Amino acid sequence: xxxxxxxxxxxxxxxxxxxxxxxxxxxxxxxxxxxxxxxxxxxxxxxxxxxxxxxxxxxxxxxxxxxxxxxxxxxxxxxxxxxxxxxxxxxxxxxxxxxxxxxxxxxxxxxxxxxxxxxxxxxxxxxxxxxxxxxxxxxxxxxxxxxxxxxxxxxxxxxxxxxxxxxxxxxxxxxxxxxxxxxxxxxxxxxxxxxxxxxxxxxxxxxxxxxxxxxxxxxxxxxxxxxxxxxxxxxxxxxxxxxxxxxxxxxxxxxxxxxxxxxxxxxxxxxxxxxxxxxxxxxxxxxxxxxxxxxxxxxxxxxxxxxxxxxxxxxxxxxxxxxxxxxxxxxxxxxxxxxxxxxxxxxx
Amino acid sequence: xxxxxxxxxxxxxxxxxxxxxxxxxxxxxxxxxxxxxxxxxxxxxxxxxxxxxxxxxxxxxxxxxxxxxxxxxxxxxxxxxxxxxxxxxxxxxxxxxxxxxxxxxxxxxxxxxxxxxxxxxxxxxxxxxxxxxxxxxxxxxxxxxxxxxxxxxxxxxxxxxxxxxxxxxxxxxxxxxxxxxxxxxxxxxxxxxxxxxxxxxxxxxxxxxxxxxxxxxxxxxxxxxxxxxxxxxxxxxxxxxxx
Numbered sequence: 001x002x003x004x005x006x007x008x009x010x011x012x013x014x015x016x017x018x019x020x021x022x023x024x025x026x027x028x029x030x031x032x033x034x035x036x037x038x039x040x041x042x043x044x045x046x047x048x049x050x051x052x053x054x055x056x057x058x059x060x061x062x063x064x065x066x067x068x069x070x071x072x073x074x075x076x077x078x079x080x081x082x083x084x085x086x087x088x089x090x091x092x093x094x095x096x097x098x099x100x101x102x103x104x105x106x107x108x109x110x111x112x113x114x115x116x117x118x119x120x121x122x123x124x125x126x127x128x129x130x131x132x133x134x135x136x137x138x139x140x141x142x143x144x145x146x147x148x149x150x151x152x153x154x155x156x157x158x159x160x161x162x163x164x165x166x167x168x169x170x171x172x173x174x175x176x177x178x179x180x181x182x183x184x185x186x187x188x189x190x191x192x193x194x195x196x197x198x199x200x201x202x203x204x205x206x207x208x209x210x211x212x213x214x215x216x217x218x219x220x221x222x223x224x225x226x227x228x229x230x231x232x233x234x235x236x237x238x239x240x241x242x243x244x245x246x247x248x249x250x251x252x253x254x255x256x257x258x259x260x261x262x263x264x265x266x267x268x269x270x271x272x273x274x275x276x277x278x279x280x281x282x283x284x285x286x287x288x289x290x291x292x293x294x295x296x297x298x299x300x301x302x303x304x305x306x307x308x309x310x311x312x313x314x315x316x317x318x319x320x321x322x323x324x325x326x327x328x329x330x331x332x333x334x335x336x337x338x339x340x341x342x343x344x345x346x347x348x
Numbered sequence: 349x350x351x352x353x354x355x356x357x358x359x360x361x362x363x364x365x366x367x368x369x370x371x372x373x374x375x376x377x378x379x380x381x382x383x384x385x386x387x388x389x390x391x392x393x394x395x396x397x398x399x400x401x402x403x404x405x406x407x408x409x410x411x412x413x414x415x416x417x418x419x420x421x422x423x424x425x426x427x428x429x430x431x432x433x434x435x436x437x438x439x440x441x442x443x444x445x446x447x448x449x450x451x452x453x454x455x456x457x458x459x460x461x462x463x464x465x466x467x468x469x470x471x472x473x474x475x476x477x478x479x480x481x482x483x484x485x486x487x488x489x490x491x492x493x494x495x496x497x498x499x500x501x502x503x504x505x506x507x508x509x510x511x512x513x514x515x516x517x518x519x520x521x522x523x524x525x526x527x528x529x530x531x532x533x534x535x536x537x538x539x540x541x542x543x544x545x546x547x548x549x550x551x552x553x554x555x556x557x558x559x560x561x562x563x564x565x566x567x568x569x570x571x572x573x574x575x576x577x578x579x580x581x582x583x584x585x586x587x588x589x590x591x
Binding site for chain 1: 400504
């Protein structure tokens with residue numbers, strides 16, 4: 001499918017979801033749905049760097065918070081006048097995206113020589129540094145936090161949370177389209193070579209440095225865009241909860257559960273996991289959330305290391321092999337080939 | 349013949365270990381050069397320094413008369429320097445045909461030649477056919493044997509349409525007839541104008557392929573000349589057979 005039809009179809013699906021929630025006429029669905037959508041964007045963004053390029057980012061909360069605090073900064077700059085909400089959410093998203101994108105670029109530039117666990121630790125450090133900065137920055141509320149007074153209602157839509165839901169749905173469609181576009185492009189092939197073997201990628205002419213910078217910038221920008229409307233959603237923004245580990249853990253767990261090699265993975269993972277979290281929050285307790293995520297993650301790492309998509313692929317391949325087996329004997333079938341260790345580890 | 353590659357007084361250390369000690373080497377365009385030496389003599393390090401995988405601390409590398417010191421590896425590939433790795437490093441999550449596609453997408457297009465998707469697809473299959481892997485074009489590298497992975501390495505290096513191809517032990521573990529095939533392939537490439545540096549332990553292959561032979565021992569170049577002369581060199585005999 002081409003990109004534009006894909007974008008339009010996703011838009012239509014997002015529209016249907018919105019209409020369905022609208023028909024239920026209960027703001028709770030918008031309230032819970034917003035978080036699910038937010039996590040689709042966050043996990044898709046994480047997957048661009050983590051899944052496509054293989055660089056595990058533990059700093060999702062930092063980029064998310066950058067977006068959120070960009071909004072708080074703008075809100076405070078405009079001042080406590082009578083029209084604090086004159087700036088539309090898409091503009092705030094763009095600003096948050098630009099700020100986080102720049103920080104993502106900087107992070108990429110500073111951590112280019114780091115690989116594996118060292119890169120992850122550096123991203124974790126970034127979150128700690130940024131949180132310290134925000135806690136000590138009075139203008140955005142410091143450790144006291146910041147209040148955002150959101151408008152009661154929006155014309156046509158009704159309550160403001162419906163408007164936020166709609167904006168987040170648009171962002172979700174955009175980020176899924178971007179992720180899918182990357183996957184099928186020259187850039188996506190380049191990202192895959194970085195994930196597989198950077199030395200071989202360079203030897204094949206892939207400018208790994210530039211591609212990694214594109215990935216960190218894009219991933220950071222999308223996370224920031226997801227964070228920008230958050231102050232309006234929550235009403236009271238506080239560093240502890242904005243920089244919470246939940247974001248980092250969820251943004252990693254969701255693509256891993258869904259499958260990291262395709263744009264569908266983070267989508268499936270986010271919808272499943274966060275819907276579950278929302279249900280648990282209202283039925284059992286919000287405190288059990290991370291525990292549940294942890295248990296599911298452990299289970300998936302053991303049972304399905306390639307996520308749900310990996311399971312599906314395996315199943316399809318299995319059926320395919322059976323089919324081939326019945327029709328004719330293929331000496332070149334994967335079972336017939338000697339399986340030598342695929343990952344080359346020693347440098348030449 | 350003009351010099352395609354000039355290595356001048358190249359030095360590389362790993363801590364206190366001197367891997368390369370003042371290597372000078374010039375390779376004219378169209379040459380078929382064999383590079384031999386015992387294990388650990390610095391052959392792969394030399395290749396890594398020439399291709400930009402490692403930085404040389406001393407000396408310089410010039411390609412087509414232009415210094416390439418400090419130029420990142422991918423740009424050297426764009427300039428026309430391609431290599432295969434001694435231990436195959438395939439892109440494990442990509443199918444064979446996609447492995448070959450990468451240099452076409454990133455190197456050949458960077459030179460300003462834009463091919464259609466169909467041409468690239470056909471060309472990838474053609475290259476796989478040349479190394480006898482076409483039947484597995486849609487498979488992943490993990491379905492290959494070590495020998496097939498070496499062929500894939502070579503095909504991927506060839507896909508970059510290089511001016512200089514460095515084949516780093518592409519033939520280890522291959523059967524006699526497979527070696528003949530690969531040699532024929534390299535000779536064919538050479539006849540098309542590609543300069544080839546062959547690093548190999550299999551002496552029969554090196555001797556039949558090379559027009560010139562360079563011997564490295566302990567990071568130093570001890571011989572450089574016509575293969576027959578080099579093999580008669582007492583220092584080379586000493587290095588290979590002991591005293």
